[in-house]
Amino acid sequence: MNWIEAVGYLGTALTIAATAMSTMIPLRIISLCASCAVVTYGILIGSMPVVLTECIQIPFNAYRLWEMVRLIRQTEIASSGDLTHEWLAPFGTKRRFRAGQTVFSKGDAADELFYVENGVFLIPEVGIEVGKGGIVGELGLLSPGNTRTASLVCLQAGSALRISYSEVKQLYYQNPEFGFYFLKLTSERLFQSAKGGERIAAGDAI
Template sequence: MDTSHLAEHAGAAGSFFASIFVVATLSMRTMIPLRVFAILTNIVLITTAIPIHNYPTLVLHTVLLPLNVYRLHQMLQLVRNVKKSVNSDLSMEWLKPFMTERRCKAGEVLFYKDEKAESMYYIVSGRYRLVESGIELPVGAIVGEFGMLSPSNVRTQTLECTADGLILSVSYDQVEQLYVQNPAFGFYFLRLVSARLFENIGRLEERLALETVKAPAAAPSPA
């Protein structure tokens, strides 16, 4: 059998296996296995395109292969970062690549209590205050994440900028897309938000206990 027949059979076999991978890719609901099968499809089609000199297919999948590898790496890195945050400092810096910048001026209100919640914010610089509770938010804080989990999706407090600064915002829709693409991300994200909720509850309990101690001391003694 000459080399032309070998190339022809190789091309046919490659097309067959590539078709299987394409069908498998279409059945995937989450991003990581989808990217894995896409990478396998790229490799098979590149390998079979070389002996039959199918240059359009070769060029196309040579370009798509590094793109799929990068996207797979990005999603795996995202899950690692969220998992690390859950097990360490509860930071949400891993969300930065998916957020957009917004500059704020002193006196500007970012959102009002009881309005519909559609995004969360990461504080980069400046000063911000939750009006109803009087809580000052430090640089590095995330605010607005609980609106995504509440049944009514409304803000529970008003957020005001008290000194010029910069924040990053991400929509709930984008976070939901990341969850759909990778359930592992969603699992760790829920754990992270829950941990932050309990942390906030602990802080409020400490403040309440402190105020309770101060109250008797401030009360006037009977004459």
């Protein structure tokens, strides 16, 4: 076996190793290394189809790796005290609400959380208002039966980002570090909510 074949075998080994990875960041890193090795091998043997295939994959893997690294950095910042939750924005869908509109009612099925961008929302059962920067509905993900423990009504017209629990779960399973930081944030929100108060804002949740 000459050194050119060794490069090819290295690319094959790294490709197989990538498929065995259970978390996304190591998978993307190994995939990038595998692509580089295969591209080198393709150039050495003069196979442009091999080179072209891997060159197409490299930007996709690099972008996904950058996304996950950015997510981890943002959640690290959030868990250390920056509770603005702006890191959730890329995963949400904006919804607008009019004054008096019921967002959800106690006992409803809970399958999404909301990040308030503007406006004021009220949790009538406990008399708590949720303002800009607040998160509401996340505890439904942890409640028995995934049902709402309270209602949410829009007091002043505004908008909120809707993030589905399926999106949160997907992020959790793709990257355990995200799951850890999200659970840490949820715990902090529970402690903050236990303190009470008339207004939840700038990152508090219920």
